[in-house]
Amino acid sequence: MPETLTRFDAGVLTLTFDRPSSRNAMTPAMYEAVHDACERADGDAAVRVLVLRGAGTDAFVSGTDIRWFTGFTGADDGVAYEAAVTRVLHRLEDVQVPTLAVVRGHCLGGGLALAAACDLRAATPSARFGVPIARTLGNCLSPSTHALLLHHFGPARCLDMLLNARLFTGEEAEAIGFVQRLAGEDELETEVDRLLDGLRTHAPLTMWAAKETQRRLRRQNVPDGTDIVARVYGSTDFRAGAEAFVHKTHPRWTDHPPR
Template identity: 60%
Template sequence: MDDPELLVDADGGVLTVTFNRPRQRNAMTWGMYEGLYEACERADSDDEIRVLVLKGAGEKAFVAGTDIGQFAEFSSGSDGVAYEEKIARIVNRLEDVDVPTVAAVQGFCVGGGLGIASVCDLRIATRSARFGIPIARTLGNCLSMNNYSLLINHLGPARTLDMLLRARLFSGEEAASAGFVAELCDDDQLQTATDGVVQTLLGHAPLSMWAAKEAVRRVRRATIPDGDDIVTRVFGSEDFHTAVAAFATKQPVAWQGR
């Protein structure tokens, strides 16, 4: 029997969610997204839970985006809008969790994985971690305005455009210098560093931490404009559909801009 794609364990006031598809670099399926949503519900409904920790199985990735198979049946730009709305439901629910949330990142944290890490309150990462959304050279799609807002909020406009236009992957050191990563550690010290941060959070006043989280969340979301027209145009493009078909065969895409 195959191992579960998502592991959820509670221990000593800490709820740990492990993305468990190491051979696929923990790429997210819809079942995993829904499982993450349910874990958020559990974190808020169980008075014993004081911290939520997210991590990836294996050493190669935190989460390497959404599984490309989720895009195979897209036929129009409206499918892209519906997809981004589904993702926003999960990502926003994680951002809404009452208790502090910590992403423990090793390896690739890209695409949807970067979105998940971005809504966590703190990110602990190894020096070998890699952060980015390289869609300009892979699928030719775009982000929702909610996800653009997250990147701009954390990295600023200049770093966001550098990451997206050049399809760059930021190193752990770069992410830390940008303030995105709260604590950087050696590759063999991630669990120790994460445990140290968690113990600090367990000792602090829950309502003070909740107030800080809630205030930051409200400020960020208050400035998000509508962007469905952007998503509709890009997900409905010939470039996107060609790139999705080419991804499985590793064929290069001749971008047309339409």
């Protein structure tokens, strides 16, 4: 069964994450489908907007499928995974046409990163945004992904999200400017259509210049953090967290920061 669906209509290319029984948790093939959709959007002049959405109402994307992590054998796997995710997020940021994430339900971990890499977001009040890995997996974000969330949420909210495993509501996400259109379930598609009507007709070069300038400004000071990622993904806590998540138990954290 395909894990994503692609549709093109009236200038809008839509990629739908289609694993509702797993809350649209991302597999390697799904991340690659995002990259492919970006390539198509930039390679076809008929595409004016790229939209990402999740099937069903429970989740946009609930994160990366944890079964992927259980196959990791050490730090190198974690470094390679974060590099693969960064490649896709950068490609999504690089798309030359406007990009929009339509969010219902959970938008967590890798899902939050995908939504943050889009230019605009529309959501319902019941949407939940966060990266609760401090109480679930015990892994970390790459500096590039951390910088992306920092860009949108600011230092204090970003640390609140990561240290306290806090989830922001749709209303909170709108209040801080992360969500541009907030509407109830019955009204969300109407709001999305209004957004798309404008994006399809506004000056393409003007929109591209705004996107490109902001992308360059955001990325210019992102440091290398391979040592951070390797330290965390190579830890016993991460392995314990992944196993506990799969078996629906609570992990017992034993590792400590380097001294």
